[in-house]
Amino acid sequence: MSEARSDHKDRASLSPLPRRRAPRLAAGRARALGLPTRGTTNANRLRRVDRWILATQVPRLRDCPRPLVIDLGYGSSAVTTLELVERLGPEVAGLEVVGLEIDPARVTAVEADRDPPRVDFRVGGFELAGLQPVLVRAFNVLRQYDERSAAQAWDTMRAALGPGGVIVEGTCDEWGRRSVWVALDADGPLTLTFSVRVADIATPSxxxxxxxxxxxxxxxPGQPIHDFLRAFDAAWAAAAGLSTFGPRQRWVAAVEALAEEGWPLVGSSRRWRHGEVTVRWSAVAPV
Incomplete structure (x- = not known):
């Protein structure tokens, strides 16, 4: 298995690290940390992570005095932010969702979609605009950063969380069929989740x-994430006979094999049928 490559060249760094490109702050409001993304998105692109949020994070939102959610870096369209509101709204009384963008023009462009306090849009970056959310969804915003700067972005977001808050940071393809995300709290990463349209892959890796x-x-080789993906591929190969019954059956069998091998999987096995699996970060963290 060859080393995976990022979608973009590592070319950006976060304040206050030395900058390769200017500006480091968005025009307009001061201290909005980060650089603009390409801004492209599609309807339903983030449905996989949203369904995971519904399955795992609703109790956290229900139990807090102010269920504030931030959608960081929503792009040139508010579609995925509004989808998040529609998915969470029926489950969480008093839900507030704030879309943050570092590009003021993108905030202006979605003015018609504002409906505060339920839905609002503001200029902001990794500092989370001074808000203290219970949940942050930050998708496809760190691909352009190098590893050190991405780690600093995690630290900046974690420091801005409200009590008991969680960040869901990850990436997906343009149609949302392949997604990977990390859940983090104020102390650091908790879990790593893989979610995929199983019919679209040759192997889990x-x-x-x-x-x-x-x-x-x-x-x-020698790193835990490499070991995990190799084990997943081996379990997938061993379950090839179940392909007759469909790729989901094969995926579930492969995940069951991982659990039997001792990989610390998290959450309900019902999620496996959705082409999803979550593992503890401690089992895949770099050494």
Whole structure:
């Protein structure tokens, strides 16, 4: 298995690290940390992570006094932010979702979609605009950063969380069929989740290209994430006979084999049928 490559060349760094490109702050409001993304998105692109949030994070939102969610880096369209509101709204009373963008023009462009306090849009970056959310969804915002700067972005976001808050940071392809994300709290990473349209992959390690910055360059022999993906591929190969019953059956069998081998999987096995598996970060963290 070869080392996965990131989608973009590592070319950006976060304040206050030395900069390769200017500006480091968004025009307009001061202290919005980061650089603009390409801004492209599609409807339903983030459905996989949203379904995971619904399955795992709703109790956290229900139990807090102010269920504030931030959608960081929503892009040139508000579509995925509004989808998040529609998915979480029926489950969480008093839900507030704030979309943050470092590009003021993108905030202006979605003015018609504002409906505060339920839905709002503001200029902001990794500092989270001074808010203290219970949940942050930060998808496809760190691909352009190098590993050190991405780690600093994690630290900046974690420091801005409200009590008991969680960050969901990850990447997906343009149609949302292949996704990988990390869940972090104020103390650091907790879990790593893989989610895929199973019919679209040849092996589970096809998802390596979507690994977070903290892992993607460590997918080499001797590193835990490499061992995990090799074990997953081996379990997938061993379950080839179940392909007759469909790729989902094969995926579930492969995940069951991982659990039997002792990999610390997290969450309900019902999620496996959705082409999903979550493992503890401690089992795949770089050494």
């Amino acid at each position: 096809d998802l390596a290209e979507r690994l977070p910055k903290g892992l993607i360059h460590h997918n080499v």
